[in-house]
Amino acid sequence: MTSIADLQVAHEVRSGVHWGVAHGLPTVFLRRAADRGDLQARLIRVGSRGSDEVFDLVEEIRTHGPVYRSRIGFVTTSHAAVRHVLTSDDFRTGLPTSSGTLGRVARWSAPTTLHPVEPPSLLVTEPPDHTRYRRLVTRVFTMRAVERLRERTEEIAADLLDALEPRATGVADLVETYCAVLPVTVIAEILGVPEAERGQVLEFGSAAAPSLDLGLGFRRYRSVTRALAQFDAWLGQHLERLRRTPGDDLLSELVAARDDGKGLDESELKATAGLVLAAGFETTVNLLGNGIALLHDHPAERARVVADPSLWTNVVEEALRLDPPVLLTGRMTVRDTELAGERVPARSMVTAILGGANRDPEVFADPLRFDVARANAREHISFSAGRHHCLGAQLARMEGEVGLRAIWERFPDLRLEPGARRRETRILRGFETLPVTLRP
Template sequence: MTSIADLPVGRTLGDEARAGVHWGVAHALPTLVLRRAAGRGDLQARLIRVGSMGTEEVFDLVEQIRSSGPLYRSRLGHVATSHAAVRHVLTSDDFRTGLPTADGPLGRISRWSAPSTLHPVEPPSLLVTEPPDHTRYRKLVTRVFTMRAVERLRERTEEIASDLLDRMGPRAGRPVDLVEAYCAALPVTVIAEILGVPESDRGQVLDFGQAAAPSLDLGLGFRRYRSVNRALTRFDAWLGEHLDHLRRNPGDDLLSQLVAVREDGQGLSETELRATAGLVLAAGFETTVNLLGNGIALLHAHPGERARVDADPSLWANVVEETLRLDPPVLLTGRMAVRDTTLADQPVRAGAMVTAILGGANRDPAVFEDPLRFDVGRSNARDHISFSAGRHHCLGAQLARMEGEVGLRAIWQRYPDLRLEPGARRRETRILRGFQALPATLGPGSR
């Protein structure tokens, strides 16, 4: 099969001009608005700008916003931080995905100038479509990604984790980047096997995910914007070839089943299939990379909690839930009000944007006792909203939970003396939250 790197981008001068227009409307203009609002003390604008630095100041700002009440009114819209308000935004028919400018002049310019390749936050992506299309897509995909199918993968995931840890063994006395060697390698191998991606292409799929992760963000610089679009273009072309290959040579992987699946005689169109497969492939490992890195860091910082899990291994599943709650792999999401409504007893006008801070809802003291404490035995840790809620609840939630449990348990049981070293770096993304690098010394291994 042709590799992602070998495929031509194929952009013309006209494409470059349109790209400049699209970047200006979709990123440069919002950046200017954000900069001005942040300079005037707007907490939401400051949160978005600080989010790109990957610092812990993000949660300090979340708590400042929370202190103003369950619904903060900013120059950009509304911000929900309470558990109840965030859940309401995500589950109510009064809100949907999309932007208020979509039908205005800026929206028309953005659509005219947008790249023709598929994008994770553009239709027909499951992230942003609404019923009836969303209902049809999700029904077809859900038949393939069932809990039973995920549990059948548990033993294979344990084998992959063990193999990766074996490979890391000879480096036990030297620093190793856990993101590169383990946190990324585990989920990308699992999702690649699920989707029938040949081993020779998996490194490039990982490179794609890392290059395209900022595509969810607002306010990209032009160089980063072009880099993201090149990655999306190459991935789109590679994905088309991969799907053609599976049609000619179907396997027992789940993507082959998705290609063939039908509901009432109708399956996914080519565009819908590419969008869904691309989203599942990228989202199927990007967020799990963050979950594993965040979990390792939390357990390292709390040796007392790690000792509790050592004494009671049945807590490993709850370790995953508490990690998702306290340091979620996705910090926030957004919705638009489709009609005049109320949220947290405050009026919200039709067309207004509401930013739902998942990381804020997960630290709501009205729901979680001592919410800033990492507690592996927390009885209601699973009440977090890190996988969203309602019709856009994460399709891969069960897969992420299983991989998180297997991955965290395996590395700490194999290397109980693992020590994180200076040099850890957070990702410079506003929506996805995780580590770009996590250097560690493993210490002597233990079976």
């Protein structure tokens, strides 16, 4: 009879094996490639430090033309090429599945809990499954539905700023007290999460954010895997609670929803609900923090918005363009194809640098400048494109506009203090901490 101790040992062995195959070996490869000057490998390693050097490397990659060939695959910073990668049927989400020994070992040792880049997550599924999942959740994120949430979002922002008033002359961390709490409160209300459990959901999301990255250290891998397992367990309990006592919220609708007579099974429901919940606040946390920092660092642009408040909508677009919440994404070619005149073989990995496309001088004049009145700021690709265009784009835009406007109107002399720290994530880009004095 197998004991609990034996099962624990087996779990630890599988966990160590999976880390070695999925992260340990890639880390060794990336280190060696970076040492030999490979720009994509250097970008991945610099990104893991949360450094602003990442944009210097993006511009260095751009000097090699619209498509750069690395030891890992192909990389593009071109606006046109990135859009092509995201919209063409020649490209699919996901990683090449190895049929060799490493592939079999990776599949054997992989955790069985939900993961944002494993099926049936919307991030990595394709039609017809992707179409079915997306159709079931799209209605809550329409522009009309989002505008109905604006007044409630303004109330939440005002309440949070009221709570900050007593600390206005001291130093406060805006990520902890505002940028994270505003979007998690909104999405939690949309998804029927009890108020007492929202802090827990926020902790799950923050701990699991690096799960999108390649080359995690073993300690980080363990903490991410633990957070995903806890999130998986919490989701199961939450969904069961909604089955017993459904409410007037999206998850209650998803539990009962049918598309052509077919509902989501348990794994599909968890994956879809988990992604909507996490993505519903993780990227908006970054948008708010990045936007606050940009406005602080560009007082002349901030003065333009004060003089013309109609610019607030465009402020959000320009912040998304210049410092996007998601730096890059990846696709795999399903057949031999061409990208910006470059031949790309089937089963090749192509990295689309959203932050590079958003700074393409072929599309944006003086692209490194923060310009709150930029006429074509909305042409950024920060929400991806094609069938994987971000479901919550309208919600994020509304929350960004409400959140940025509310804090700068309440605290127009807000001052960033030393100690701001970027998140050590390669794909998501935002602040881990953003210390400020609200009334210097």
